[in-house]
Amino acid sequence: MDEQALLGLNPNADARYRQRAMAYFEQLKESQGAWEVCAEALAKGIYNDDHVKFFCFQVLEHQIKFRHAGLSVVQQQMIRETLMKWLQGQLMNAQPEKPFIRNKAAQVFALTFVMEYPALWPKFFFDVLSLVGLNPNGVDVYLRTLMAIDAEVVDRDILHSPEETRRNMLIKDAMREQCIPSLVESWFQILQTYQRSHPEITCQCLEVVGAFVSWIDLNLIANDRFVNLLLSQMSVAELREEACDCLFEIVNKGMDPVDKTKLVESLCRVLQSAGFFNVEQEDDVDFLAKFSRLVNGMGQSLVLSWTKLAKAGSVKEAADTLQALEAKVPLLLQLLVHEDDDISANIVGFCYEYLHVLKQLPQLTDQQKTSIEAVMLAIMKKLTYDEEYNFENEGEDEAMFVEYRKQLKMLLDRLAQVSPDLLLEAILRVFTNTMQNWQTASFSEVEVSIRLLYMLGEALPASHGAHFSGETVKTSALQDMMRTLVSCGVSSYQHSSVSLEFFETVLRYDKFFLVEPQHIPNVLMAFLDQRGLRHNSPKVRSRVAYLFSRFVKTLHKHMNGFIEDILTRIQDLLELAPPENGFLALLTSDDQLFMKQALMRSLLAPLMDAFHPLLAKLLQETEEERQAALADCLSHAVGFASRTSKAFSNKQTVKHCGCTEVYRDCLQTFLPALSCPVQRGALRSSVRSFLHRMIICMEEEVLPFVPAASEHMLKDCEAKDLQEFIPLISQITAKFKRQVSPFLQQVFMPLVLAIFEVLARPAEDNDQAAALEKQMLRRSYFTFIQTITGSGMNEVMANQGAENIERVVFTIIQGAVDFPDPIAQKTCFIVLSKLVELWGGKDGMVGFPDFIYKHIVPACFLAPLKPTFDLSDAQTVLTLSECAVTLKMIHLKRGPEFIQFLQQEYLPSLQVAPEISQELCQVLQQPDVKVLKNYIKAFFQRAKL
Known part of the structure; x- marks a missing residue:
């Protein structure tokens, strides 16, 4: 073996040695017989270094997993002998191997078993058992092998192909017939022999029994001698938990x-x-x-x-x-x-x-x-x-x-x-007792008694308002409890959990106040004072702000007399002002949004009045910290307006509430912030979010504002700005389609050129953040092109001039092939397929068929052949599916001409054998695209071997 390369297996080795080790690993894996040196090293125990032993097992594992069928009978026999000799070596060792080596060995044993049992190695278990006997090192490897076999053959959490499922059934049937009784006997002997001396082996064995019991004959385990042994182990401290788990699996059978x-x-x-x-x-x-x-x-x-x-x-x-x-x-x-x-x-x-x-x-x-x-x-x-x-x-x-x-x-x-009656009775009893003594009770008692009242609402079958209609026992009990809750003073209890539970329950049963509106003023006071919006816990204040807006919304018909008082009391909570001297407002900006949602007509006008002066102030401010505070304040203002719009689902509801004009004024007020050169990121982000909302709430009424907004946002762009701007344009495209076609034709190339400019900017090699931003921008760009091509507005791209079209389409080809990003690649193939559909037919765009053969067809083959195109990755497989769809679309548009091009020109240039070319072309001509998708995957897997 290459001793120099083996040095690189040590985790502390330098990069050069590690690279050499990786290359050596690939060489041994791919070479026909080079792996045999690893087999010999394991069989003879040549190396003492753990990393080298692990390496040898990995090489062997690769041969068994991917090349077993291609091995000669002699080579298959060599693998068996290697494993048995290695196992024999373990029996002699005073010290067992490290667990990571034993686990890898067990995986290799299990893989060999799955490939060779029962046809090639019917005596697998008998050979292993007769060799290991009751030697603890051997038994340990035997048990680990059984667990590895369970993972390969039985584990239901692993998805198996139909072929693997059939193979696994055959293996289990053969095992039941030939060796399960012997295995069970071996487990019994192991459990009996080692329960005192080697508790860790006993626990392993219990795990094996638990794993196998689901599919073997239960009588082999659920009998007196076995169960009594398991029960005796329930009394041994080190074994009892595993014994318990084992009994659980037996019971679950x-x-x-x-x-x-x-x-x-x-x-x-x-x-x-x-x-x-x-x-x-x-x-x-x-x-x-x-x-x-x-x-x-x-x-x-x-x-x-x-x-x-x-x-x-x-x-x-x-x-x-x-x-x-x-x-x-x-x-x-x-x-x-x-x-x-x-x-x-x-x-x-x-x-x-x-x-x-x-x-x-x-x-x-x-x-x-x-x-x-x-x-x-x-x-x-x-x-x-x-x-x-x-x-x-x-x-x-x-x-x-x-x-x-x-x-x-x-x-x-x-x-x-x-038993609804029993439950109601029990909760009424607990609740009443606790509320009578809430001042002296612990917070947990008070909280849980209110919690139980809250839970009743969901537990007892009734529509939301029906809890307080009709003369039932339930109605009167719930009404009594709610009356007690809001009048006994428990809202003053000094613990945040009780305060939250009180307000949650008030809102849960807000229909109670329609029946007994006399309690509204008291509850409103609780919402507005130190018990609610001015509570000392930010968590309570935040939740109460949301619950208050819901409470006001539900009971709006009863609120007219209180609105002025409410506004007066909460005015200071809603002021639009940056934090002064580090003192933060009682309510966070998000909490304030809920309040404003409930009182919108009174709120948006002062908000807009404050906006222009603050924006002017920001432009004059030179101190960075103060600039950030002002920008934050302006962003929150836009955010407030955005959030109030969440009350509306579309133009109809905005119009219905008479708010169209207010939101138009808001747009007018906020858009100048887009061209503010100071604190640009935060301001652009908030105004862009507001535009997203207005597209939903105002529909086509927002369109006059879009060109100016786009112009602002395309100036001095960073990758992040563009990446966030593209979804806005995509939303407009998808929603308004033909209506925005002239605008899109106008903005298309400026936007594309801005993207190209940002992507072309040089960045530091090791700047991960910049690389990621560019990757995300590239994805957004391809998604934008997909939205344009998929929206039925062929003219947007078609009217950009031949040179621009070619430039854009080349970037799509590049995205499909050159960047190892399966998400972007998938989008690119969807776009290519759409362009072929639009322009690739007999009456399509002039010159485009030529482009298909020169660039799109090669992209469909070059991308999957790249080393970075990982066919074991789920995202990449989806990309390959879209690649297949593109080929199918080309065939649909170009017919026999495309088949002829593949067979006579393109596939021969890739050195594809004629019979495989013919096979691929036949599959391409079949009507079902699923057949092509499956075939393409197999085609490229074969091509990459």
């Missing part, structure tokens, strides 16, 4: 419902008698989390068995299964209410499905009602925040609790379906 119930029951009896059901006495939370998952699996299995039996009309068996299910409920409740949320979360699935079973029963027993109440109390307890919860700076733990709360809410919704 698909089988006949009666047999499944028997299996679960026998397991439960043994677990119970061994003391595992005494959850309170177990303090190992990691084990309990696994145990909870196991109980969840057993519970869900029983539910599935009951469902099948009930559906089949097997009355006695269904009753027995239901009894078995009920017997697990006390254990379910212990785990559900456990203080560790992971343990509780792992049992939610079983709890949810148990409640679903109860929902289907004709009537509930007293015991079942007691269980429902116990689940209810558990949910209420577990919904409560811990004292350690960090409300101001939520991290990963807090995010996990929020997710866990969502699961509990799901249970509460299911409870409401099973």
